[in-house]
Amino acid sequence: MQTNESLEHAMAALAQDPYVGANPELHEFWQAAARHELLVKTCTQCSRAHWYPRMFCPFCASEDTEWRKASGQGKIYAFSEVVRAEPPYILAYVRLDEGPVLLTNMVDCDPTALHIDQAVKVLFRPAQEGRSFPVFTPY
């Protein structure tokens, strides 16, 4: 569970993050992420969700998009244990139940037990610049 103190810390950290500052139209996403909620931009014209979030729909070019709270669940599209890195980590593409695939990490898991199409759910981790970003773990 996220404590009030950690939520306040995560919100305050957003102000220092250059990646957040460079894209003012995306603040809602990062504020939700600080609360450990995953938002996905969805087009109200063609109904498709896309990733990474934009203010217009990359499929039908409509500017009529909205943030929707995602289920936070998806399936592994591909993954790799980067064993040469220090420390090793698991890079992954996860296909959200809402449709789009995002680049992320698998965490809190045994890399030898992972497989494509495995069901996973979202967690949040602090990026070094300050924002919270979505990672995934099997469930």
Place this chain on the structure above:
Amino acid sequence: MSLNGKAYIAGAFEHPTRFAPEKSVAQLHVECAAGALKDAGLSFADVDGYFCAGDAPGGSPLPLADYMNLKLKWMDGTELGGCSYLAHIEHAAAAIAAGKCSVALITLAGKPRSQGQAVGTAPRVLSADRPETPWDPPSRWGIAGIYAMYAMRHMHEYGTTSEQMAWVKVAASHHAQHNPHALLRKVVTVEDVVTSAMIAKPLHRLDCCVITDGGGALIVTRPEIARSLKQPLVKIRGCGQTIKTNNGGAIDVTRTGAERSGPLAFDEAGIVPADIKYASVYDNFTIMVIAQLEDLGFCKKGEGGKFVADGNLISGVGKLPWNTDGGGLCNNHPMNRGGITKAIEAVRQCRGQAHPAVQVKNCDLALASGPGLVLGDGHAHATVIFERE
């Protein structure tokens, strides 16, 4: 307007260095330019068009044009990652066909080896204003991990194996043994590849290309100028370039931009893949050769693993002689960008100037093809078809 026959490659030069701590990046560019001009029988005073990409100091044609004191009518700094120089060939041919310049110089140079860059596994750091960057860097994504996922997905969908991927490296090593400048000249076996250290599962160390200093340059010119020079004539027969975007997250990482740049080039050339006698295909990782050969139409999608196995890419042995200089896997990957060396070896093959041990007989049609930047994250792709006249 078709570019078929509108321009020729008059000069080609690959810098022999693979480690150049004593030289500046600008000096390496100049040495490449001088080498290509000498190869063509031209001089710096003849150059009226200049093409370079993100490796050029300042990221624009201007600083190097000033350094070389060029007198230009046409400049192009199109930055498409490793395939920039293949796209530059098309841009140069278009500029020449439009009468905007007559002698186009394309250069690439850099020194990641002497700068100690851990290119494959270091997290990529990109500027904050690029729209995709807030989302990707926290995952610490590096090139090897991305292409490893690509390999895993190809294995999952098509049954491609590590041994099949290893055959790509084996073929490159068979060619590199004859190249005195190649960084890695030792012939390796499938077993050597699959037992080499794991980098990012399922990619082994020998599935990954080399990191080298160096560079290369090309001279593209009008047909009548090319005919006045001494080198065998190499015509630009067809070109294609594209971007395969992240597609709003609806990605398919088993397919490369070659499925678009290839048909564009083949259509302009008026030929089919079976007509190609020699292919340079960008080999940053072994899996990419398999996927691009499929996407270019040399075999059916999903059958690239079988296609490359059993030495089918080895000159004199297999059906499709490929990367006969040793490619990025063994010879050279200057500035982590393999596009220009792919074109240079294709030109050598068309001229009959490849090493005799790897020279393809009657090499009248050759292809150079490759991606730029990163698959699944918006990558460019370019293909050029050359004809010996």
